[in-house]
Amino acid sequence: MSGAAAVLKASSGNAGGRSTRYEANAATREPAWVKWSILGVSLTFFAVFLLMPLVAVFVEAFRKGWDTYLAALIEPDALSAIKLTLIAALISVPLNLVFGVAAAWSITKFDFPGKHLLITFIDLPFSVSPVVAGLIYVLVFGAQGWFGPWLSDHDVKIIFAVPGIVLATVFVTFPFVARELIPLMEAQGKDEEEAAVVLGARGWQTFWHVTLPNVKWGLLYGVILCNARAMGEFGAVSVVSGHIRGLTNTMPLHVEILYNEYQFAAAFAVASVLALLALVTLAVKVWVEKRAGAAGAREE
Amino acid sequence: MASRSNRVLPGFGLSLGYTLVYLSLIVLIPLAAVFVKSSSLGFEQFWNVVTAPTVVASYKLSFGASLLAASINAVFGLMLAWALVRYSFPGKRLVDALVDLPFALPTAVAGIALTALYAPNGWVGQHLEPLGIKVAFTPLGVLVALIFIGLPFVVRTVQPILEDLDTEYEEAAVSLGANRWQAFRHVVFPTLMPALLTGFAMAFARAVGEYGSVIFIAGNIPMVSEITPLMIITKLEQYDYAGATAIAVVMLVFSFTLLLAINGLQAWTAKRTGRER
Amino acid sequence: MSPSRLFVRPVVAALAAVSLLSAGGAQADTTLLNVSYDVARELYKEINPAFVAHWQRTAGEKLTINQSHGGSSKQIQSVIAGLEADVVTMNQAADLDVLAKSGLTGADWRKAFPNAAAPYTSATIFLVRKGNPKGIKDWDDLARAGVQVVIPNPKTSGNGRYTYLAAWGYALSKGGNDAKAQEFVGKLFGNVPVFDGGGRGATTTFTQRGIGDVLVTFENEAVLIDSEVGGDKFDVVYPSLSIDASAPVAIVNKVVDKRGTRKQATAYLNFLYSPEGQEIIAKHYFRPRDPAVAKKYAARFPAIRTFTVEEKFGSWEAVQKTHFADGGVYDQITVKR
Numbered sequence: 084m085s086g087a088a089a090v091l092k093a094s095s096g097n098a099g100g101r102s103t104r105y106e107a108n109a110a111t112r113e114p115a116w117v118k119w120s121i122l123g124v125s126l127t128f129f130a131v132f133l134l135m136p137l138v139a140v141f142v143e144a145f146r147k148g149w150d151t152y153l154a155a156l157i158e159p160d161a162l163s164a165i166k167l168t169l170i171a172a173l174i175s176v177p178l179n180l181v182f183g184v185a186a187a188w189s190i191t192k193f194d195f196p197g198k199h200l201l202i203t204f205i206d207l208p209f210s211v212s213p214v215v216a217g218l219i220y221v222l223v224f225g226a227q228g229w230f231g232p233w234l235s236d237h238d239v240k241i242i243f244a245v246p247g248i249v250l251a252t253v254f255v256t257f258p259f260v261a262r263e264l265i266p267l268m269e270a271q272g273k274d275e276e277e278a279a280v281v282l283g284a285r286g287w288q289t290f291w292h293v294t295l296p297n298v299k300w301g302l303l304y305g306v307i308l309c310n311a312r313a314m315g316e317f318g319a320v321s322v323v324s325g326h327i328r329g330l331t332n333t334m335p336l337h338v339e340i341l342y343n344e345y346q347f348a349a350a351f352a353v354a355s356v357l358a359l360l361a362l363v364t365l366a367v368k369v370w371v372e373k374r375a376g377a378a379g380a381r382e383e
Numbered sequence: 384m385a386s387r388s389n390r391v392l393p394g395f396g397l398s399l400g401y402t403l404v405y406l407s408l409i410v411l412i413p414l415a416a417v418f419v420k421s422s423s424l425g426f427e428q429f430w431n432v433v434t435a436p437t438v439v440a441s442y443k444l445s446f447g448a449s450l451l452a453a454s455i456n457a458v459f460g461l462m463l464a465w466a467l468v469r470y471s472f473p474g475k476r477l478v479d480a481l482v483d484l485p486f487a488l489p490t491a492v493a494g495i496a497l498t499a500l501y502a503p504n505g506w507v508g509q510h511l512e513p514l515g516i517k518v519a520f521t522p523l524g525v526l527v528a529l530i531f532i533g534l535p536f537v538v539r540t541v542q543p544i545l546e547d548l549d550t551e552y553e554e555a556a557v558s559l560g561a562n563r564w565q566a567f568r569h570v571v572f573p574t575l576m577p578a579l580l581t582g583f584a585m586a587f588a589r590a591v592g593e594y595g596s597v598i599f600i601a602g603n604i605p606m607v608s609e610i611t612p613l614m615i616i617t618k619l620e621q622y623d624y625a626g627a628t629a630i631a632v633v634m635l636v637f638s639f640t641l642l643l644a645i646n647g648l649q650a651w652t653a654k655r656t657g658r659e660r
Numbered sequence: 661m662s663p664s665r666l667f668v669r670p671v672v673a674a675l676a677a678v679s680l681l682s683a684g685g686a687q688a689d690t691t692l693l694n695v696s697y698d699v700a701r702e703l704y705k706e707i708n709p710a711f712v713a714h715w716q717r718t719a720g721e722k723l724t725i726n727q728s729h730g731g732s733s734k735q736i737q738s739v740i741a742g743l744e745a746d747v748v749t750m751n752q753a754a755d756l757d758v759l760a761k762s763g764l765t766g767a768d769w770r771k772a773f774p775n776a777a778a779p780y781t782s783a784t785i786f787l788v789r790k791g792n793p794k795g796i797k798d799w800d801d802l803a804r805a806g807v808q809v810v811i812p813n814p815k816t817s818g819n820g821r822y823t824y825l826a827a828w829g830y831a832l833s834k835g836g837n838d839a840k841a842q843e844f845v846g847k848l849f850g851n852v853p854v855f856d857g858g859g860r861g862a863t864t865t866f867t868q869r870g871i872g873d874v875l876v877t878f879e880n881e882a883v884l885i886d887s888e889v890g891g892d893k894f895d896v897v898y899p900s901l902s903i904d905a906s907a908p909v910a911i912v913n914k915v916v917d918k919r920g921t922r923k924q925a926t927a928y929l930n931f932l933y934s935p936e937g938q939e940i941i942a943k944h945y946f947r948p949r950d951p952a953v954a955k956k957y958a959a960r961f962p963a964i965r966t967f968t969v970e971e972k973f974g975s976w977e978a979v980q981k982t983h984f985a986d987g988g989v990y991d992q993i994t995v996k997r
Binding site: 106118318 | 391392393394395397398399401402403405406409410411412413414416417420459462463465466468469470471472476478479480481482483484485486487488489490491492493495496497499500506507527530531534550553554556557558563566585588589591592593594595611612615616619624627628631634635638639641642643645646647650
Binding site for chain 3: 520603616620621622
């Protein structure tokens with residue numbers, strides 16, 4: 084994840100022709116049998132572990148035909164699940180975007196003690212088990228939790244309602260934007276910003292006109308990943324959802340419910356929408372990388 | 384804070400302040416709740432919970448399968464990254480884009496898809512069954528799911544380093560009489576090693592905590608195929624919050640240590656390769 | 661625009677959106693939330709509209725009933741953690757005792773409705789593959805070597821707990837003592853290839869994944885699969901002795917008092933005992949309490965000898981402590997396998 088900056092830079096260099104520059108160069112060329120074995124093994128691995136599950140989702144989804152497929156998607160509970168998923172993503176992504184920018188700005192433009200610790204804390208949600216992620220909010224906001232009695236007295240619902248789902252989503256997608264921006268802004272240093280400030284630009288102008296154009300593609304990349312994860316989170320959301328049909332089920336939870344009701348075709352239909360979202364995400368990502376590559380090439 | 388005097392850029396207080404407040408609200412304070420709750424157990428009880436036989440068996444599975452999955456991903460991920468950087472082949476763009484699929488695909492969807500594939504009557508499972516190989520509902524199924532979610536980490540950390548690698552070194556190695564394998568072994572591989580380790584560690588950390596994709600395919604047999612996150616869920620479902628948080632504490636401490644190590648590794652790599660990160 | 665406004669704005673907007681949404685949940689209609697166990701989904705999908713129509717007719721009020729399903733213990737734990745259920749409809753008394761202990765409902769919940777507050781019962785029975793190739797007739801056959809038994813996890817599912825207790829009770833009834841019973845149940849659970857979290861997961865594993873020779877589950881679930889999912893693929897087998905799985909219901913006092921829904925919630929649960937409710941219950945292969953309805957559907961429910969938890973084990977509380985608590989008999993059995 085942290086290599087995104089480099090990915091952005093690198094994927095522009097090699098848009099793919101007949102053969103790569105490595106293959107044209109005798110010093111970096113492997114014997115044909117080595118090349119074909121590496122290609123064969125790695126692509127088989129890819130097909131078995133990545134491609135097949137994806138294909139399986141779509142095949143299962145259309146097993147009972149288009150009618151069942153569409154019916155599964157326009158059913159009120161499915162629609163409300165789709166709506167809730169979009170809401171959760173729509174709230175959590177901007178929150179983490181703002182946080183990511185603020186964190187990256189403070190970490191990369193200034194020196195202060197404890198920086199590594201701070202970065203590690205920012206990374207933490209990324210490796211915390213989703214189950215624990217849900218649990219912590221139950222501990223804090225649940226009826227038996229720290230703020231539970233107060234919330235209940237004031238009739239504020241967090242757990243088992245939309246805010247709890249949003250919170251869990253924010254947690255699991257917490258590091259994505261920051262993690263993309265930090266290496267990128269680090270690599271760019273702070274000379275340009277300092278020059279702008281010295282020339283009389285105000286802080287906000289400096290950010291808007293100097294920093295942002297430099298990092299916008301990385302920022303977008305982070306947002307895309309953040310969004311994908313926000314829409315797909317299962318474990319953490321499952322713990323805080325309450326599973327009320329039509330009210331607090333997100334799409335991944337709705338998939339599980341349908342699956343548990345023997346509606347396998349419908350479960351996979353909703354799953355296929357999520358898979359489709361994942362594919363669109365990846366398509367947008369490729370497009371972003373291309374644009375970033377083109378922008379990078381222009382600069383050079 | 385000695386460097387304050389020569390700070391030119393504005394917004395330090397605001398951005399760091401906001402970062403710390405947001406971090407505390409969303410991550411640190413809720414995580415602290417886990418520690419506080421588990422401390423209600425007292426040391427002896429805590430120890431009993433986290434060393435109960437079924438829990439220990441789940442550590443073995445979670446950490447063992449994650450380690451194995453991350454190792455497999457390190458080998459095949461490296462090969463895939465190599466193929467993506469060094470060779471041209473039809474559909475390369477597509478493969479490159481789809482490597483990120485496990486990031487974007489909801490884990491529950493991955494779980495049911497993998498189960499549908501590897502169950503004894505599934506597409507793949509039915510061909511493995513006659514050979515006596517059972518994947519779904521065995522530790523092997525857990526491994527398959529963990530390989531799935533971990534693959535992009537290795538590919539995406541190795542790929543950029545490989546792209547950046549100057550061919551001059553390999554050319555020099557060849558002109559000094561090294562064969563291709565020696566050039567790879569002594570020139571290319573040492574450069575890739577830190578990135579490979581980082582990718583490995585990230586895949587490992589992610590796999591240990593994974594729940595959604597594993598739970599459908601694991602079979603959840605006590606002592607055999609119960610993963611650690613499931614132990615937390617099981618405790619929760621028996622109204623045992625303190626017990627659940629005790630296991631959560633073990634996992635949290637592990638995650639944090641591993642992340643600290645990864646970040647240290649990255650800092651060390653940056654210093655070694657002279658790249659500013 | 662100053663930087664501080666840049667940061668503050670989205671946060672405020674997001675918070676406003678959140679509060680708007682949560683406010684949106686409380687609509688004009690009176691709503692009831694029924695938090696229930698895993699395999700009662702289809703039942704309440706049919707009960708709810710029937711009661712809504714009934715309430716519209718008798719009280720002239722439009723109701724919306726929301727339902728939430730999952731493993732029974734998990735569901736109760738969510739209610740305790742703040743899931744605002746007006747009523748809970750579970751499959752074992754132990755879960756309601758836990759709820760009572762938390763103060764959300766009265767300790768005397770059994771007295772609030774007829775039949776110890778259980779509007780219907782079920783029993784634990786077997787579902788085997790067509791033609792019963794392994795010749796499974798009774799509990800003894802499940803403990804045989806080479807038979808694979810699919811049971812949901814007793815730690816997380818009431819369904820699995822009933823199966824465990826039914827097997828234990830069967831061993832006792834054969835003249836065994838607790839040590840013999842433990843050995844028997846240990847053998848039986850040693851034959852389980854997959855422990856799913858809830859009843860539905862186990863059904864899926866057995867029917868869709870083709871795992872196991874026999875599924876042990878509630879009568880309603882087994883018969884439902886037999887008749888709807890794959891009638892030509894499975895056979896139902898009734899063992900010689902089973903456990904009486906009464907499904908208790910309760911009003912969550914704290915919630916209905918706060919939301920002012922006691923009247924509707926009480927009527928909702930009483931509706932389960934009405935002939936109309938009992939009829940729907942029988943249609944879903946749960947054993948009704950109403951004698952007239954029971955007679956009408958007698959063909960669906962073969963006579964089966966059952967025992968209650970109280971008869972063989974004293975109380976649910978004792979069961980929980982001896983068998984399912986951490987380090988209890990169940991843990992000892994699974995660690996040994």
